[in-house]
Amino acid sequence: MLHEIMAKGLDEAIRMAEKSWSEGGIPIGSVLMTEDGEVVAAGHNERVQTGDPTAHAEMVCLRNAGRRRDWRELTLVSTLSPCSMCTGTAVLYKVKRVVIGENGTFMGAEHWLHESGISTHVMHDPRCIALMERLQREKPDLWAEDIGE
Amino acid sequence: MLHEIMAKGLDEAIRMAEKSWSEGGIPIGSVLMTEDGEVVAAGHNERVQTGDPTAHAEMVCLRNAGRRRDWRELTLVSTLSPCSMCTGTAVLYKVKRVVIGENGTFMGAEHWLHESGISTHVMHDPRCIALMERLQREKPDLWAEDIGE
Numbered sequence: 001m002l003h004e005i006m007a008k009g010l011d012e013a014i015r016m017a018e019k020s021w022s023e024g025g026i027p028i029g030s031v032l033m034t035e036d037g038e039v040v041a042a043g044h045n046e047r048v049q050t051g052d053p054t055a056h057a058e059m060v061c062l063r064n065a066g067r068r069r070d071w072r073e074l075t076l077v078s079t080l081s082p083c084s085m086c087t088g089t090a091v092l093y094k095v096k097r098v099v100i101g102e103n104g105t106f107m108g109a110e111h112w113l114h115e116s117g118i119s120t121h122v123m124h125d126p127r128c129i130a131l132m133e134r135l136q137r138e139k140p141d142l143w144a145e146d147i148g149e
Numbered sequence: 150m151l152h153e154i155m156a157k158g159l160d161e162a163i164r165m166a167e168k169s170w171s172e173g174g175i176p177i178g179s180v181l182m183t184e185d186g187e188v189v190a191a192g193h194n195e196r197v198q199t200g201d202p203t204a205h206a207e208m209v210c211l212r213n214a215g216r217r218r219d220w221r222e223l224t225l226v227s228t229l230s231p232c233s234m235c236t237g238t239a240v241l242y243k244v245k246r247v248v249i250g251e252n253g254t255f256m257g258a259e260h261w262l263h264e265s266g267i268s269t270h271v272m273h274d275p276r277c278i279a280l281m282e283r284l285q286r287e288k289p290d291l292w293a294e295d296i297g298e
Contacts, residue, residue: 052215054208063201063204066201069294088236112233145218
């Protein structure tokens with residue numbers, strides 16, 4: 001996948017994260033895209049908005065993608081390194097690739113992606129880092145709840 | 150946890166699985182319970198019923214449990230060995246224990262539970278085996294979809 005296509009997907013995931021933050025929610029966003037850059041689904045964390053403890057951004061995105069059989073051709077993009085729940089889901093459906101906005105403020109279960117043969121691309125995007133640093137500074141308890149701490 | 154309490158939880162999970170099958174859905178059920186046997190949430194696979202690819206029984210059960218901070222005191226019961234998605238979720242929330250109806254018709258990602266220090270109890274229950282054998286015999290394509298095959 002071309003770097004420009006991954007960057008376009010990340011831009012859309014960041015838009016989803018900003019939307020969630022503007023609603024009082026957790027600022028993490030995700031998109032699912034084809035190899036040529038078509039966004040087939042998008043989502044953001046909805047824990048605050050819906051009260052659902054499984055509603056991480058990647059889960060909402062995959063839920064919005066609906067029932068399909070082409071997961072192995074799709075790339076999952078997230079503004080943040082995916083936690084063990086979202087990683088386990090990527091492994092279940094054997095997505096082709098996971099693009100990660102940043103993994104400095106939180107390191108998820110990327111080793112499970114590696115051991116499952118799913119390639120990862122970490123973008124080290126300063127916008128994603130800023131979204132998480134603001135969450136961790138302004139709503140540390142909400143963030144702790146989101147990762148089971 | 151006493152064996153009778155685990156057995157009571159599994160009975161309820163089996164009732165959820167049978168309900169799903171009677172609706173045309175995938176016959177896998179789950180409950181979340183306290184150490185003294187109170188069922189705090191239950192659920193069954195809802196892929197067919199709602200079209201949600203993340204709606205495995207354990208995920209629906211945890212979703213029904215809502216926002217809470219006592220995951221580490223709770224036991225997750227499932228009629229079947231949890232797949233990587235459901236296992237990753239149990240690891241995220243660090244549930245105390247996972248009780249598994251059977252793991253002969255399908256082996257999920259139990260090694261991730263072990264490496265995360267979550268204890269597992271496999272019940273080898275013939276009712277759970279019968280539910281899965283019927284699914285695999287009568288609706289093999291639906292089952293394949295459910296595990297990303």
